[in-house]
Amino acid sequence: MRAGVCVSIAVALARAGAGCDVFSLNDVVPSPTSDIASDAPSPGSASCDAGIVSCGCVPPATLVATGAAGLVTLRTDGINAYWIAPSGTSYSVYSAPIDGSATTPVALIKQQPLAPGDLAFDHLLLYVVVTAPMSAPVLAGVPIPQAGDPSVTGPSRPKSIGMVPRLPVDLAGGGDGIYWTDDNSEICSDFTVFGANGCGGPPFSAVLGPTVASPGNHLAVGAHVAYLSVQATGQILRVPLVGGSPTEVSSGNPEPVRFLAGVDEVAFWADDSALFKSSELIDAGAATDAAVPFLAESAILSDLVIDDPQQIGDGTASVYFVTVPKTSSKGRPPTPTPQPSVSVGRVWSASQATGRVQQLLSCNVHEGTRLALDVAGNHLLWGDPTTGYVWSVQRR
DSSP, X not given: OOEESEEETHHHHHTXXXXXXXXXXXXXXXXXXXXGSOOOOOTTOSOSOTTOTTOOBSSOOEEEESOOTTOOEEEEOSSEEEEEEEETTEEEEEEEXXXXXXXXXXXXXXXXXXXXXXXXXXSSEEEEEEOSSSSSOEEEEEEOOOTTOTTOSSOOOOEEEEEOSSOOEEEEEETTEEEEEOTTSOEEOOOSSOOSSSSSSOBSSOOOSOSSOOTTOEEEEOSSEEEEEETTXXXXXXXXXXXXXXXXXXXXXXXXXXXXXXXXXXXXXXXXXXXXXXXXXXXXXXXXXXXXXXXOTTEEEEEEEEOOHHHHOSSOOEEEEEEEETTSSSSSOOOSSOOSOTTOBEEEEEETTTOOEEESBSSOBOTTOEEEEOTTSOEEEEEETTTTEEEEEEOO
16 A cells, blocks of 8 residues: 555556457557567658558557657657757757658757756757766757748757756756756756755755655656655655645655656656556546556556646546566566567557556557657657657547
8 A cells, every 4th residue: 555645547457358449458468579570661651560561550640750769758849849869979859840741850959968868848948958068967958940940950059058066857848937856856947046955046846855865756847736756755746836835645655656747637657566646546436545556567667648637628638658568678577488579569548537548559669669748638749769760649
C-alpha cells in the first residue's frame, strides 16, 4: 500500500481483457521476430513500418521527419515538432512541421553542449540548458520559427537568459512562464532578479523537500498548477502557480518515479512497476489505494504524456505511454527466458475516465521512443531514436 491519495490503474487494465483493440498490459509480450523485419518507411507513407503490410496506426500516421537518429527529447506546439539529438560530441536542436510538409528537419541549434533532457517553449522562444563552457549551467533561448518568416532558416547560437547554480531538470512551459526543478527539490521560474537561493533567481516555491541534494526529482506544469516528485521522500506534491502551500498528492512511494505528467486537475506518474493516477480510481469498482502493478513482466514504461481534461472537455481525455520489453538494456534485470525481439515496443492510450486501454500502433517502436502532445490534445507525436523517424497522429 502507498500512503496519500493515489491509485494504480492496474485493476482497470487487468479487467480489460486481451485483444487488438482493448488490452490488459499484463498480456503484452514482445512481438515475434517477423514484426521487426523493417522500420524504414517511405516518406509520406501512412504506414509506421514499411516491412509489415498490415502495420498501421489508429488513425493513420503522418511522417513528420527523418534523420532524428538518437533523439532524446521531443516537444510540439501543435505546429512544429522540436527535438534534441546527439551531434558529434555535443547536441543539436531540430524542427519540422507536424503536417509532414517538410520531412527534412531544420537545425535550430547546432552542436552545442546542451542538457539533452531539457527543452521547453513559449510563444516566442525555444529554451535549452547550456552546460559549458561557463562555470554553471545557463538557461538560453532561440527564436521559434514562425510561418512565413524567412529569418529562421538555419541554426543560431542560443542567447543566454541567465545562469543557474544547479542543473535544471524537466524544463517546462506553463501558465505565463518557464519552470524547472533541480536536485534541491525546489521549483524555479523565469528570471526577474538574481539571488543565492539555488534557482538563479527567486524560487517560484520554497524548497519543498529535503535541503540535501535529492537527484531524480521530476516536474510537470499545467496552466495553473505544478506537480513535483521528490525522490528523497517519495512524495508527489501539487503546487498552485499563484503561490501558496503545496498539497501532498502521494507519499512514501517506495520506488523512484521515472515519469511524471500533470495538468491542473490530474497527475499520472510511473515507477518501475506501475502507473498511478492522482485522485479517484479510474475503475470506481476497484479497492482504493491499490498498488497492484499493471506492467507485464516483459514490459516497462518508456515515456508518458497526458491530455488536459479541461482542454478536451468531452470526457475523452487520455493518457499515452510507451512500453518496451524488460529484456531491453534499460538497467533492469532481464526476464528468466529472454524473448527474441527484445527491442520491440508499443505505444498505448488509456482513457482517463474509464481506464480502457488501446494499442495505438499495430507496429513496433524501439527503446527510448519519446512522446509529445500539443496543449489542445489534437496531435500526438512520437520519435524513435533507432529508426530516426518522427511521426504524428491526429487524435481529434
